[in-house]
Amino acid sequence: MSLVVIGTVAFDAIETPFGKTDKIVGGAATYASIAASYFYNKTKIVAVVGDDFPQKDIEHFHHRGISTDGLQIKQGEKSFFWSGKYHNDLNSRDTLVTELNVLADFDPIIPDSYQDCEYLMLGNLTPKVQQTVIERMHKRPKLIVMDTMNFWMDVAMDDLKVTLRMVDVLTINDEEARQLSGEYSLVKAARKILAMGPKFLVIKKGEHGALLFSENEVFFAPALPLEEVFDPTGAGDSFAGGFIGYLSKTRDISFDNMKRAIIFGSAMASFTVERFGTERLIGLTQEKIDNRVQE
Ligand code: AMP
Numbered sequence: 001m002s003l004v005v006i007g008t009v010a011f012d013a014i015e016t017p018f019g020k021t022d023k024i025v026g027g028a029a030t031y032a033s034i035a036a037s038y039f040y041n042k043t044k045i046v047a048v049v050g051d052d053f054p055q056k057d058i059e060h061f062h063h064r065g066i067s068t069d070g071l072q073i074k075q076g077e078k079s080f081f082w083s084g085k086y087h088n089d090l091n092s093r094d095t096l097v098t099e100l101n102v103l104a105d106f107d108p109i110i111p112d113s114y115q116d117c118e119y120l121m122l123g124n125l126t127p128k129v130q131q132t133v134i135e136r137m138h139k140r141p142k143l144i145v146m147d148t149m150n151f152w153m154d155v156a157m158d159d160l161k162v163t164l165r166m167v168d169v170l171t172i173n174d175e176e177a178r179q180l181s182g183e184y185s186l187v188k189a190a191r192k193i194l195a196m197g198p199k200f201l202v203i204k205k206g207e208h209g210a211l212l213f214s215e216n217e218v219f220f221a222p223a224l225p226l227e228e229v230f231d232p233t234g235a236g237d238s239f240a241g242g243f244i245g246y247l248s249k250t251r252d253i254s255f256d257n258m259k260r261a262i263i264f265g266s267a268m269a270s271f272t273v274e275r276f277g278t279e280r281l282i283g284l285t286q287e288k289i290d291n292r293v294q295e
Contacts, residue, residue, distance in 0.1 A: 002042040002116050003248040005033040006133050007123020007147075007237065008103065009047040009071065010080040013096075014276065016231050017088050024277040025057045027080065028123035028147065031234035034281050035241030035268040036121070037064040038289055040248040044114050046070035046133060048102045050077040060282060069111040077102045090229050091206040092175075098151060103129075110136045119248040122146040122167065123237060127159040134166050143253050145169040145244050146198070147236065153179050165197035168253075171240050173204045186211065187218075200258060202243070204236055210262055214255050221262045224270050224295055231276045235269040238281060242268030267292040 007029030014021050029047045037043045044067040051073060061068050083097040106129050120141040122130040130146060146167040152160050153176065164170065170193065174186060180196075181189035190201050190213040201213045207229070209222040243265035247253055250260075267289060274280045 004117040005121040006046040013083040015085040031237035032241035035238040036245030039245030169200040170198040171202040238272040239265040239269040
């Protein structure tokens with residue numbers, strides 16, 4: 001049995017009120033798979049990069065026990081590139097550049113060794129590719145969690161709605177929930193989004209925590225107040241990775257266990273934001289994670 005994570009493996013250039021980076025490694029699948037790997041040791045990624053992506057960064061996945069059999073390397077092509085700038089409140093950001101590059105015609109390959117997938121994390125990338133991955137699984141996974149963002153609502157809303165009908169859990173932030181539903185109230189937004197397909201909805205509110213909705217229940221978890229938030233990039237993906245990693249480990253997809261998964265997801269996100277990129281996430285220990293969950 002395994003957890004398969006799809007999403008971008010990318011280069012990011014980030015600007016926050018505290019500093020700026022040149023191209024560093026990021027991407028939704030990068031953050032989500034690394035976060036999940038602290039809970040579940042059969043994590044596998046499906047993604048695509050160009051030949052500009054350093055081998056040593058692929059090794060980071062292997063050090064965390066993550067399989068990259070489903071990671072395609074396209075010779076002569078460039079990796080996905082995203083650049084963003086955070087506002088002073090660190091809760092909002094502007095996308096400066098999105099270069100799809102290899103993502104533009106990504107045809108995901110699901111190796112035979114991934115067909116034991118029980119938990120599927122559809123990290124942020126083209127909704128059509130998210131659908132294709134579900135269709136290429138011989139057996140429907142027990143739980144499919146999907147993440148997306150405003151970019152895909154702007155350029156591929158119809159495809160996004162089709163994918164939404166195929167998944168169990170959607171994780172998005174408050175701004176995206178409003179855009180997807182056309183409702184300002186998050187309670188109304190949740191009702192509308194649950195009617196679009198998913199049985200559960202997680203709305204992430206950055207430093208203000210996260211909400212979990214099912215048809216009849218609501219749960220709210222605050223975020224841990226941190227002294228220093230340095231770079232929020234990847235917080236949502238680390239959250240999603242921690243969330244599904246915990247569910248994979250405990251093999252329990254009840255609402256009650258999802259409440260616990262939200263706490264573990266929040267803990268992983270709280271580490272990511274403490275440094276640029278994946279720096280903090282990569283060097284964690286079980287003890288540090290347990291302590292943070294207790295906090
Ligand atoms: P988050 O801060 O959790 O929303 O995710 C940030 C990560 O998402 C960055 O590392 C980017 O490489 C990646 N990203 C940005 N835009 C997109 C997009 N349109 N599709 C997929 N991944 C993206």
